[in-house]
Amino acid sequence: GQQVMQIPQYQHVQEGEDFTTYCNSSTTLSNIQWYKQRPGGHPVFLIQLVKSGEVKKQKRLTFQFGEAKKNSSLHITATQTTDVGTYFCAGLNTNAGKSTFGDGTTLTVKP
Amino acid sequence: SQTIHQWPATLVQPVGSPLSLECTVEGTSNPNLYWYRQAAGRGLQLLFYSVGIGQISSEVPQNLSASRPQDRQFILSSKKLLLSDSGFYLCAWSRSSYNEQFFGPGTRLTVL
Numbered sequence: 702g703q704q705v706m707q708i709p710q711y712q713h714v715q716e717g718e719d720f721t722t723y724c725n726s727s728t729t730l731s732n733i734q735w736y737k738q739r740p741g742g743h744p745v746f747l748i749q750l751v752k753s754g755e756v757k758k759q760k761r762l763t764f765q766f767g768e769a770k771k772n773s774s775l776h777i778t779a780t781q782t783t784d785v786g787t788y789f790c791a792g793l794n795t796n797a798g799k800s801t802f803g804d805g806t807t808l809t810v811k812p
Numbered sequence: 813s814q815t816i817h818q819w820p821a822t823l824v825q826p827v828g829s830p831l832s833l834e835c836t837v838e839g840t841s842n843p844n845l846y847w848y849r850q851a852a853g854r855g856l857q858l859l860f861y862s863v864g865i866g867q868i869s870s871e872v873p874q875n876l877s878a879s880r881p882q883d884r885q886f887i888l889s890s891k892k893l894l895l896s897d898s899g900f901y902l903c904a905w906s907r908s909s910y911n912e913q914f915f916g917p918g919t920r921l922t923v924l
Contacts, residue, residue, distance in 0.1 A: 731910065732910065734912055734913075736913075743902055743915040743916065743917055743918050744856070744902070744904075744913075744915050745915070746912040746913065746914065749912055789855070789856065791913075793909060793910065798909050799858070799861055799869075799909050800909065800913070801858075802855060802856045802858070803855065804854070804855035805855050805856075807853070
């Protein structure tokens, strides 16, 4: 079945440093979504990418979808303590009829 | 606007006892509905999803079951809980498989 791998599993950064998490799928995706789960909370949708090579920005967050639509990345510039949490990608394979979540990258930020 | 409700927020149950978790969605019709389980510090494991009333797809064989008796109601059940059923149970909805998922607040289940 479809697999979505996400790396790294954990990332510890000093406040102000950049952070990147990568998502790789074993199959070509129709779209990819990114979610953020704060400690003790539930996942919250951040963004969806659909087109090959697409890049979207939300303030300090930059999301990319690979040309082959099999990988994606989330980059945070100058992390802040409010960025702590677990970031999940979810890739949709149309044949599967549902999205598959990666295992997430947990970000901790030292003030 | 749409809202999703889950209850209870926390639950402590003995091994071998039954389970019933309920999820309801307001403000939309014919949503896709999902049940996930998240172990502490781990990812989201899809348990069941439903594209309509009475239509349930099971992702992982286990002692859990799901039902969708009404369009916006999704129920997760077990006849006999195991220790390994402990976790954070999340319900989610989406307009379709192409759209983003909206998660409920979750239920933290501890089986003792």
